[in-house]
Amino acid sequence: MIRERTASALLTLTFCVTSPFVFGQAKPVDAAGQPWWQHAVFYEIYPRSFADSKHNGIGDLRGIESKLGYLKQLGVDAIWITPCYPSPQVDFGYDVSDYDNIDPMYGTLADFDHLVNSAKKKHIRIIMDFVINHTSDQHPWFLDSKSSRTSTHRDWYIWRDGKGSGEPPNNWISGFGGPAWKFDPTTGQYYYHYFATAQPDLNWRNPAVEQAMFDVTRFWYKHGVSGFRLDAVDLLFEDPELRDNPVLDGKNEMGDPKTLEKYNDKLPENHEVLRRLRSVADENNAVLVGETYTDSAAELKEYYGAQNDEIQLPMDFMFCTVNKLSAPEFRRQIALAESTGGWPTYVIGNHDMERSYVRYGDGRHDDEIAKLMAALYLTLRGTPIMYYGEELGMTNNDPTRKEDVKDPMGVTGWPAYKGRDGERTPMQWTDGPNAGFTRGTPWLPIAPSYKKYNVQSESQDPDSILEFYRHLLALRHRDPALLEGDYVPLNEDNASVLSYLRRYRNEAVLVALNMSGSMQTVNFDLTQLGFSRARVKVLLTTLQSPPNTRLEKVSLEPFSVYMVRFSK
Numbered sequence: 001m002i003r004e005r006t007a008s009a010l011l012t013l014t015f016c017v018t019s020p021f022v023f024g025q026a027k028p029v030d031a032a033g034q035p036w037w038q039h040a041v042f043y044e045i046y047p048r049s050f051a052d053s054k055h056n057g058i059g060d061l062r063g064i065e066s067k068l069g070y071l072k073q074l075g076v077d078a079i080w081i082t083p084c085y086p087s088p089q090v091d092f093g094y095d096v097s098d099y100d101n102i103d104p105m106y107g108t109l110a111d112f113d114h115l116v117n118s119a120k121k122k123h124i125r126i127i128m129d130f131v132i133n134h135t136s137d138q139h140p141w142f143l144d145s146k147s148s149r150t151s152t153h154r155d156w157y158i159w160r161d162g163k164g165s166g167e168p169p170n171n172w173i174s175g176f177g178g179p180a181w182k183f184d185p186t187t188g189q190y191y192y193h194y195f196a197t198a199q200p201d202l203n204w205r206n207p208a209v210e211q212a213m214f215d216v217t218r219f220w221y222k223h224g225v226s227g228f229r230l231d232a233v234d235l236l237f238e239d240p241e242l243r244d245n246p247v248l249d250g251k252n253e254m255g256d257p258k259t260l261e262k263y264n265d266k267l268p269e270n271h272e273v274l275r276r277l278r279s280v281a282d283e284n285n286a287v288l289v290g291e292t293y294t295d296s297a298a299e300l301k302e303y304y305g306a307q308n309d310e311i312q313l314p315m316d317f318m319f320c321t322v323n324k325l326s327a328p329e330f331r332r333q334i335a336l337a338e339s340t341g342g343w344p345t346y347v348i349g350n351h352d353m354e355r356s357y358v359r360y361g362d363g364r365h366d367d368e369i370a371k372l373m374a375a376l377y378l379t380l381r382g383t384p385i386m387y388y389g390e391e392l393g394m395t396n397n398d399p400t401r402k403e404d405v406k407d408p409m410g411v412t413g414w415p416a417y418k419g420r421d422g423e424r425t426p427m428q429w430t431d432g433p434n435a436g437f438t439r440g441t442p443w444l445p446i447a448p449s450y451k452k453y454n455v456q457s458e459s460q461d462p463d464s465i466l467e468f469y470r471h472l473l474a475l476r477h478r479d480p481a482l483l484e485g486d487y488v489p490l491n492e493d494n495a496s497v498l499s500y501l502r503r504y505r506n507e508a509v510l511v512a513l514n515m516s517g518s519m520q521t522v523n524f525d526l527t528q529l530g531f532s533r534a535r536v537k538v539l540l541t542t543l544q545s546p547p548n549t550r551l552e553k554v555s556l557e558p559f560s561v562y563m564v565r566f567s568k
C-alpha cells in the first residue's frame with residue numbers, strides 16, 4: 001500500500017533555490033585526470049520496455065533516441081542498453097545469433113549509429129551489453145559446431161561424451177534449471193550450457209573464439225560505443241577435467257540440488273582474458289563494466305586486476321544482498337567495497353532482480369524509502385548504475401498465471417520462482433493508455449501503479465521520487481565532494497542511522513539516512529575531522545520539520561534523508 005503524500009511534505013531543496021542546474025553543459029565536470037566513467041551516472045535500459053516508436057508493443061532504438069532529452073535532464077551520462085543484437089529472443093536478447101548487427105525488432109545498424117550520434121551531441125555515452133559467455137544455438141558458429149565432430153567450429157563450444165548411457169558428462173546444474181548439458185543426437189555428444197539449452201557456452205580455451213569475440217568489441221567501438229557491460233563474466237571457463245561440483249544440502253530456487261560451483265565459476269583463467277580484453281578497451285578509451293557475482297572483498301578486488309588492468313567497474317552485487325533497510329549491514333558492505341582499493345560500482349536493481357522499490361519498501365513508507373535508497377547509492381564514492389524506472393518508483397508486476405510467463409526462468413521455476421518479467425515491465429511515461437509506452441499492445445502488462453508513478457505526473461510534483469532523483473543527480477554532478485571525496489563513515493555504532501562524509505580537501509558533504517521507522521536524534525561531532533560547524537549549509541533533505549544546522553542534535557524523522565555541506 002502506498003501512503004498518500006500531503007502538501008506539507010514538500011522537499012526542502014536549498015540547493016535548487018540557490019543554484020542553477022548544470023544540465024546540458026558542454027563539458028563534463030570531471031577534474032583533470034579523472035577517467036570519464038568515474039564521474040558518470042549510468043542508466044540501464046531494457047530496450048523492449050523503454051519506448052516504442054513503431055507502436056508494435058516492443059520498445060526500439062528510435063524510441064530510446066526520442067527519450068534522450070529526458071535522460072539528459074535527469075542527469076544520466078551513459079546508457080547501458082541490454083542486448084539488442086539479432087536473437088531468437090529465447091532469453092530476450094541474451095541469446096545472440098549475430099554479434100555485428102541490430103535485431104530488426106529494435107531497428108537497424110543505421111538507427112544505432114543515429115542514436116549514438118544524437119546521444120553524443122547531448123554528452124551521453126552508450127555502452128553495449130556483451131554476451132561473452134555463450135551464443136544462441138542459432139548462431140552460425142553453433143550451427144556449424146553441431147553439424148559434425150570435425151566441423152570448423154566444433155571446438156568453439158564445449159562438447160563431451162556422456163558418462164554412461166543417458167548420463168551427462170558431470171553433475172553441473174544450469175542456472176535456468178535442470179542439467180547444464182544437452183545431448184545432441186547429430187553427433188552423439190553433449191554440449192554445455194550454463195543458461196538455457198538455447199544458450200551454448202563458448203569455449204574460451206580456443207584462441208579463435210577469443211579473436212572473434214574481441215573483434216566484436218572492435219566492431220562496436222568503430223560504431224562509437226564507449227564500452228561494454230560484460231554479461232555472465234564469472235562463467236567464461238570450465239574445469240578442463242569437468243570434475244563434479246560438490247553437492248550441498250537442500251535445493252535451489254529452481255528446485256535443483258544445491259551445488260558449490262567450484263569447477264565452472266570464477267576460474268583463474270578468466271583474468272587472463274579480461275586483461276587482454278581490457279587492452280582492446282584501453283585503445284578505445286572505453287570502459288568495461290562487469291556482471292560480477294562475488295562472495296568476498298578478495299574476489300571483487302581480483303576483478304579490478306592486479307595492476308588495475310581488468311574490469312574498471314565490476315558491479316558489487318554483495319551490496320544488493322542487503323535486502324532490508326539495515327544501517328549496520330549497509331555500513332559493512334560499503335566498508336567491504338572500499339577495502340578493495342578499487343573504484344566501487346553500486347546498483348540497487350536491474351533486469352534480473354526484484355525492483356528496489358519492492359525489496360526495500362515496507363508497504364507504508366515506500367516513497368520515502370525509495371528516496372532514501374537513492375540518497376544512498378547516488379552519494380557513495382563510486383559509479384552508480386540506475387535501472388530504468390527506479391527514478392519513478394516503478395514496482396514489480398509479477399505474472400499471476402503460468403501461461404502469462406515470458407521469462408524462461410519463470411517457466412521452469414514456476415510457481416516457486418515466477419521469473420523476471422515483473423521487473424521488466426514497460427517504462428511509465430504518462431498516466432494515459434499503456435503509460436505512454438506504446439499505442440500497440442505492450443509485450444508485458446504495465447504495472448497498475450503507472451497512474452501515479454509516471455514521468456509526466458511526477459515532473460509536476462515537487463515531492464515526487466523523480467524530482468528527488470533530479471535534484472540529487474544535479475547535486476552529484478556539480479559537487480566535487482560527491483564526485484571525488486573520500487568515504488568517511490560516521491557514528492559507526494548507530495543501528496538506525498547510516499551516516500558518512502564525502503570529504504574532499506577542505507570541503508565535505510555529510511549524508512545522514514534514517515533507516516528506521518522511528519524518530520532518531522543524532523549527534524555529529526566533526527571537530528576531530530577538522531570541520532567547523534559555522535558554515536553548514538543544507539543541500540537536500542526530506543525532513544518535514546525545518547532542517548537543523550546544529551549538528552550536535554539533529555532530529556531525523558522516520559526514513560528521512562539529510563544532506564549538508566561544510567567547508568573548513
Ligand code: GLC
Binds near residue numbers: 131231291351352
Ligand atoms: C545475465 C543476464 C541475464 C541473462 C543471463 C544469461 O545474468 O543479466 O538476464 O539471462 O546473463 O545471458
